[in-house]
Amino acid sequence: MTRIGFAYNQKPEPESADAAAELSRADEEPPSSGASNGSATATLRAPAPAPDDEYAEWDSAETIDAVARALARHGEVIRLEARDDFPERLRAEQPDIVFNIAEGLRGPNREAHVPAICEFYGIPYSGSDPFTLALCLDKARTKEILRANGVPTADWALARDASDVERIVARGWGYLLFAKPVHEGSSKGITERNLAKGEEALRAIVLDLLERYDQPVLVETFLPGPEFTCGVLGNGASARVLPIVGMNFDSLPAGALPIYGFEAKWLWDRPENPLEIFSCPARIPETLRAEIEDVVLRAYAVLGCRDWSRIDVRLDAAGRANIVEVNPLPGILPDPADNSCLPKAARAAGLDYDALIGAALAAAAARQGVVLGSVA
Numbered sequence: 001m002t003r004i005g006f007a008y009n010q011k012p013e014p015e016s017a018d019a020a021a022e023l024s025r026a027d028e029e030p031p032s033s034g035a036s037n038g039s040a041t042a043t044l045r046a047p048a049p050a051p052d053d054e055y056a057e058w059d060s061a062e063t064i065d066a067v068a069r070a071l072a073r074h075g076e077v078i079r080l081e082a083r084d085d086f087p088e089r090l091r092a093e094q095p096d097i098v099f100n101i102a103e104g105l106r107g108p109n110r111e112a113h114v115p116a117i118c119e120f121y122g123i124p125y126s127g128s129d130p131f132t133l134a135l136c137l138d139k140a141r142t143k144e145i146l147r148a149n150g151v152p153t154a155d156w157a158l159a160r161d162a163s164d165v166e167r168i169v170a171r172g173w174g175y176l177l178f179a180k181p182v183h184e185g186s187s188k189g190i191t192e193r194n195l196a197k198g199e200e201a202l203r204a205i206v207l208d209l210l211e212r213y214d215q216p217v218l219v220e221t222f223l224p225g226p227e228f229t230c231g232v233l234g235n236g237a238s239a240r241v242l243p244i245v246g247m248n249f250d251s252l253p254a255g256a257l258p259i260y261g262f263e264a265k266w267l268w269d270r271p272e273n274p275l276e277i278f279s280c281p282a283r284i285p286e287t288l289r290a291e292i293e294d295v296v297l298r299a300y301a302v303l304g305c306r307d308w309s310r311i312d313v314r315l316d317a318a319g320r321a322n323i324v325e326v327n328p329l330p331g332i333l334p335d336p337a338d339n340s341c342l343p344k345a346a347r348a349a350g351l352d353y354d355a356l357i358g359a360a361l362a363a364a365a366a367r368q369g370v371v372l373g374s375v376a
């Protein structure tokens with residue numbers, strides 16, 4: 001039987017001491033909006049303490065169990081949590097292939113560590129390679145590659161320190177700007193207050209993000225149009241875009257900005273009161289669908305994505321599709337009640353959760369000549 005290693009990082013359970021400490025720290029940094037003017041925003045905010053976003057990228061036990069169940073249809077699953085002992089355990093187990101969803105422990109190249117270790121031991125693995133994972137975790141470098149290859153993305157500047165901030169502010173951009181930490185995902189550090197209206201606001205936001213996230217800050221022109229996210233499955237000529245997910249910003253609390261940031265992902269979307277934020281397939285004209293798919297597949301190719309990804313797109317003031325960012329390790333919450341774009345797009349294409357995981361695994365296996373079993 002095929003032996004499938006399964007690499008992941010599991011979120012600490014709330015009852016664990018560490019997590020409790022993290023949650024109690026959350027009050028120091030409420031991710032609430034300074035920009036919103038709506039009182040409805042305040043009343044709709046969850047009564048529970050705001051979660052600290054440190055572990056926002058890691059997966060829950062529920063997701064990990066669901067992926068393990070899906071993988072078990074194709075072989076024996078060997079769980080390899082990506083902790084400090086991962087290299088030794090991987091080396092000892094020698095699986096035929098590793099299915100990788102590990103977000104990594106530390107540093108701006110954290111998503112690249114598990115694939116790099118697999119490569120070191122010559123063990124096949126799923127998903128993008130260390131280079132692409134590290135590249136896509138640097139949103140500025142990603143944009144350089146996109147721009148160099150003619151794939152549309154918003155104009156930007158990178159602030160590494162306070163003097164950069166002054167240089168960027170002095171440019172006098174004259175339009176709305178959006179700032180975000182350059183190396184994060186899951187909307188860590190992306191709240192409504194990141195939209196800068198004017199020089200003073202820009203300076204304050206960028207200096208604040210530099211200090212709190214201890215990494216450069218990407219300043220981009222704000223893309224004012226509708227937002228979409230696209231799941232991609234497969235490789236080379238057979239890479240395909242799943243039905244496009246459109247964001248219904250009307251579902252956000254009154255007065256909220258039309259962005260899918262920390263508040264929308266983690267505060268306003270509660271199991272007891274879910275946001276109806278996605279529509280899939282997005283109701284858009286055929287020409288726009290074709291344009292978005294083209295831009296997304298070009299981004300996937302030039303960045304070297306493999307097997308699967310989720311790619312965010314927004315329209316600029318002229319209505320043209322621009323890449324916002326690329327997620328080669330996409331979020332995959334299993335419960336259809338949860339707002340998770342890739343599983344949702346897959347369902348719209350007729351692929352249930354197990355079929356989605358199976359498709360990513362099959363794409364990885366085919367590329368590397370690994371034969372998968374079929375377990376009854």
Ligand SMILES: Nc1ncnc2c1ncn2[C@@H]1O[C@H](COP(=O)(O)OP(=O)(O)OP(=O)(O)O)[C@@H](O)[C@H]1O
Binds near residue numbers: 154180186188223314
């Ligand atoms: N230049 C921009 N113009 C307009 N909105 C933007 C821009 N950049 C980011 N946003 C908004 O902020 C949201 C989060 O940004 P982004 O996708 O870069 O963050 P992320 O944390 O990597 O997201 P994910 O949860 O998809 O990993 C976007 O979905 C979009 O709504």
Ligand SMILES: [Mg+2]
Binds near residue numbers: 312325
């Ligand atoms: Mg995103």
